[in-house]
Each structure stands twice: as C-alpha cells, then as structure tokens.
Amino acid sequence: MSAQGTVGASGGKLPPTSVRGAARRGVVARPGREAVEAKGWLQAHKWLLLRRLSQFGILALFLAGPWFGIWIVKGNLSSSLTLDTLPLTDPFLIAQQFAAGHWPYREALVGGGIVLAFYLLVGGRLFCSWVCPVNLVTDAAAWLRRRLGLKGGKVPAGSTRSWLLGFVLLAAAATGSLAWEWVNPVSMFHRALIFGFGLAWGIVGGIFLYDLLVAPRGWCGHLCPQGAFYGLLGRVTLLRVSAAHRSACNDCMDCFAVCPEPQVIRPALKGVGQDHPLILDGDCTTCGRCVDVCGKDVFRITTRFNRSES
C-alpha cells in the first residue's frame, strides 16, 4: 500500500473520502497544486490571504497603541474598548464568570452580547480561523507537518474539547475563580503579544510541538475548550460553507488535506447522512481553505438557508 503519488488517482479502489486515503495518494504534502494551475495562485489563495489579513490586522489594531501610541483598540481579546466607545468582551469569559459566581458590569455584558451576536451571525468558529492568534501557530505546525511528510501520531478523540469545556466551567464553579484563565493558551498568547510574554513562550511552543510531532491538528481540532465553546454557536450560525458544485468533484482530496476539521466535509460533499450540500457541523471554522484549494470550484461560502446545488 505504498503511496501512488498521482493526484488524479481517483479510480475508487481506496475510499476517496478518508484522510488516510488522501495520505496514501501522496496529495497531503502539497495540496492545492491543481487549483493553482486551474485558477491562478492568487485565486487559489484568496481566502487564506484574507484570513491572514484579518488575523494580522486585528493584532495590528491591538498593537498600534502600545507600539506606536495610536490607541484605536485598548485591552486584548478577553475584553477591549475600541475608540473609547465600543466595548467587546469574550463570551467564553463571561460564561466562566457566571460559573464562578460573578455578575460583571454592564460594559462587559453588552460587549459579550455584541460578540455573541456577531459569531451567531457569521460563524461560531470564525473566531478560531479569522481572529485567534493560536491559529497562526497551529496552521504553521500543520503546514510544516505536511511539508515534512510527518504521518500518524496520537490524536485524542474529537469530543475531548467538549468534555474539557464542561470541566472548565465546573472548575470555575468549584474554585470560584476563572481557573482556566491561568493556563488558557488562547488568551495567554494574545495577552502576551500585547502585554509581554514571561514564560508564555513555553506554552505556545508546546502547542506548536504538540501539533507538529504528536497530534495533527491536536490543539485546535481536539483539545481547545474555547473552540468548543464557539463551536456551540457554530451549530446555528448563518454563514456556512456549501459544496454546491459537488457534482464536479474529482476526488482529489485536497480539501480533506487542508481542512483543519476534515470530518465536516464528507456529509456535505458526499451526501453521507444528508441531502443538501451545506456544511452545518459546528466544528467547521469557515476558514475557506477548501474553497481555495479546490481546482473544480466545488465549494462556496453562503448562508445556511441556501441549499441549492449548481
């Protein structure tokens, strides 16, 4: 069962819709080559570039104050104040506060409400792929892993993060404090970038190495309770990815290779357990990478009510 090495080997001996199948075909190392040939480099990286722009742009807004004295946004992703008027607060933190038995001031509640409404509208885990700084770290690890051809590893079950989310809230209730925030790599990394690192480098480096050497997509895809929290919002969110042109799929497996949550693709692309081509799984981060790497333009970003197929 050695790697066959050809991209178009979609004859159908191997199940075309498993990650392992893709790995055996050898497409994992450089997915999206076909798309670059078909659409041009820029079009084949459109969503990726927009996403990086969003991630770095948000970081730049936060850093403009401490670095250049231009105070557009103060604070960090946990809670911030934009232009001295708009409060924004992470609803995950407010949930922990409630569990710990603290009722915050109105600013935090309003800010949390705004953020909650935003992610309910455009995609729960949009936070993970378009905002969260840890995504840069784990994307880098995933890219390097593909390039180095590292295979296998020990991945915890995908439901671990949901359990962890439950225990995070339990721990907050039991200790009467925001216990997870002592170690939460997501808020810690963002805060460290803005306010100073201390030993937080160790935690970020640990996540990179864990994703690279131990578990592919281990942190964001299996452990992070903050991602699980936003995944809950993602179940009812308006903006979704649709495999609208799935009839054109040539089973090249590039989308599976780049997708940080590959299990969400199959029901939509292959009609397993559902008729419509929408990816409704809350785990989908709406990163749009599948749209980019598909040479046949199978995917598009649309609303959850658009069930049409072209």
Add this chain to the structure above:
Amino acid sequence: MSDQDTSSRAGVQPVATPASRRRFLKDAAGVAGGAGLLALGAGLYARQASALPATAIRPPGALAEADFLAACVRCGLCVRDCPYDTLKLAELGDGVATGTPYFEARKIPCEMCDDIPCAAACPTGALDRGLTDIGKAKMGLAVLIDQENCLNFLGLRCDVCYRVCPVIDKAITLERIHNPRSDRHAMLLPTVHSEYCTGCGKCEKSCVLPGESAIKVLPIKLAQGSRAEHYLRGWEEKKAAGESLIGEQVELPVRGLEGKAFGDTRIAPGEGPRGAAPTVPDSKPSSKPGGIDSGWKP
C-alpha cells in the same frame, strides 16, 4: 483514532451491538477522564498560584482576592488607563495569577489619582467603581518592617516616608519618644495608622535605604492582625459611656515617688524607693592589675 472518529461523526450510526456500546462507553470514559484530569490540573495550579506574593499589590478598588479572581478577565484596560505606568499584567512565571493587574510599590507606587482611572476602566467590576474617594482605597497597608535599619529608629531625622505620604499626619505620624541610647535625645518614629493608610506605596518607594525598603506596603491580610473582639478596651468603653464603668479609682501613691505626678516613674538622682542616688561609675579604671578573673569592669 482520527479516522474512526471521522467516520462516526459523519453520521453513520453503528448498529448498537453490546460490543460497540461497550466500546463507546469505554472511549467516552477515557476521554472524559483525560479532560477531567486536565481541568483538575488547571484548577489545582490555579489554587496554588492564587497565593499572592507579599510585594504584589492590587489596584485601588480591587475586590477581595477570592472575588477578584472570579471577576478579572485579564484584559489590561486598567493598565492602559493608568497614567503613571504603575500597573502591569502578571506574566506567566511572575508568581501572580497570570494576566491579572498588580503593582510593586518599590518600583512604581500608586499616585492616587482623584478620578481613579484604573477602576473606572474595569468592565467587569473586579475593580469596584463604588470607590469614588481614593483616600478610602485599601490597596494594602504600610508596615515599618525593619526597625533595625530605619534611620529614624537609629535616632536620625530622615522622615522621608512621612514627608512623601499623601495622607501625611494621618496615615503616617511621627511619634516622639525618648532615645535610650543617647539618653538625651528624642526619636521620632514613623508610625502607620491603618484607618488612613491607602497602601499607595509612596513611602516604600521613597525609603532612602539602598536596596530593600525599611517600610513596606503589604496586603492587608498579611499586614494586620485580627482585632481581639473579646478584649474590651477600657478607655474606649469609658469614652462611649461618658464615664468610667467602674467608678473613679483611688490613686495609690508609689512609695518613694510621693509628690510626683501619677504615673511619672522617672527617677532623678537621690529619688527612688531606696532613696539611694545611682552612683556615677568612676571614669578611671580600677587600679587592680589586669588579666583573667581580675574582676575589672569598664
């Protein structure tokens, strides 16, 4: 494994044979156990790290430490609105709960802004906006902790901590007492009064000693004993009642000190119970020869 995970998530419901159900339960138990252990570890670490180091002082208006740790989201808005760069967010490894705001008085003390911008900036109420008078802040309590090196305790007139105190003559007073070493000078001892001290730390910052300060701001929990409620302070009871609760007492004379004010127990030469004047020691050393066991004393 990820592949099994993938297929089961994709909506293919396996037929619920006893074997598959058993495997599911086993997997779920493993996952739940692992996640629980991780959360438990985080919780234990949180509890262990919640012991605040003595030099870390919370901003004005901070809730009691346990409540503070439930309320603070570590956003740093208080840090941003502090005009003197006093506050900072704890970094991992600082010994303070990661990301929470604090200051070290010896480095940069609190300047006690009238409008308390740090508390006004807090969106969660970890810093209480009910505090409107910075003079009522209780960030910590100054303690003159090293009486051996404090210059005023050595009989000098340093007074710097007293002079810089924003609540001078209330939070820190100079208490005059006799200097027993020189026997002819006064010592003016800086004395902190907890009722007025806000814990701003300006005294600790300005202490002239090189290195560590002789006066330090400590968290109130460390700095203050608990009041002995069972002990009634006679003078307070007397003041509250307007008179002594046990009636006026007969003032008994102290033998040998008749004619002096009550309570004045200082003894002049020629006075005293024995009526013997304290002998001034001879300044000349004894003419006895020196050596071991000679009985010579200076």
